[in-house]
Amino acid sequence: MSEETKMSSAERQQLIIDTLKASTQPITGTEFAKKTNVSRQVIVQDVSILKAKNEPIIATSQGYLYLNQDSDNQLKQKVIVCKHTPEQTRKELNIIVDYGVSVRDVIVEHAVYGDLTASLHVSNRKEVDQFIKRIQNTNARYLLTLAEGLHLHTLEADSLEKIDAACRDLEKAGILVPE
Template sequence: MDAAQRRQEILEFLKQNNQPVSASKIASRFGVSRQIIVGDIALLRASNAAISATPRGYILDDNDDITNRCTHTIACKHSRDNLAEELYTIVDNGCGLIDVIVEHAVYGQISGRLHIFSRYDADNFMKKLAKDQASPLCDLTGGVHLHTISYPSEEAYRRVLSQLKEKEILFIK
């Protein structure tokens, strides 16, 4: 199989998966190295394929399990010590974190795809931060950041806002 054919098959493989798929898993599926897959994904994205990179792997945007849910952007502020509490509050109420967005003084808006819908996802995200000794994006802005959250009902959304406000995580000036 040549590289162009492999890239088309990677797109088909991602279409069949509703959850993020790691580069290592894709590499194993196609019998190539992880780095080849990273390059293939970069080329696919450069040709306008709607592939997002999440902490757990790649996903096609149109496969995202948020498509039948409402979304809203909220502003939050907290220290690194409250990161897990923020994530748990959102997912424990049936909502999901789609992304994180910060406004950087030099680069402008920076966003990262999260795709966190459960405590399992939140724990994996926290473990990855620790393992890679990485800083969350909100460290760049003194803790202030935005999240696009998905929610199944207005009731769930209101519950999240109320609890984040009570925990002094919801950013209200």
């Protein structure tokens, strides 16, 4: 794309919104950057502007998602408390997703910042593997390391029975902190 035909920021932002609304899968900043012939950092800035305008866009480990409030209202949610080592993260997430339950986020309490929340949005073993690989490839630390392994997850599923079944297995594995 030549300099004269580059999209304006308003056009790019509208493209981001329209594309995310139409997608059920996360879309990376790199994908948007290639599509619009700008840097990934420009896309990050565009998304930040859209968030400031109250567009319900979240960044997950797999890319950006547009939160559709209509579908969220049909899902059951439960916040659970877990404690484990970083090495047990894959086991924890796989137990949850194997029951058809999605892990919406992870929350840790920080002594200075208070609650820190990160969007995960993992729903199956492939997404769990991608999340773990991304942590390993970037040498990032799991948020749970900030709180000696203690953290919360918001779980989502189409029934509370699925969430409860996942919780029973997490408890058997010694990961779930009893209520």
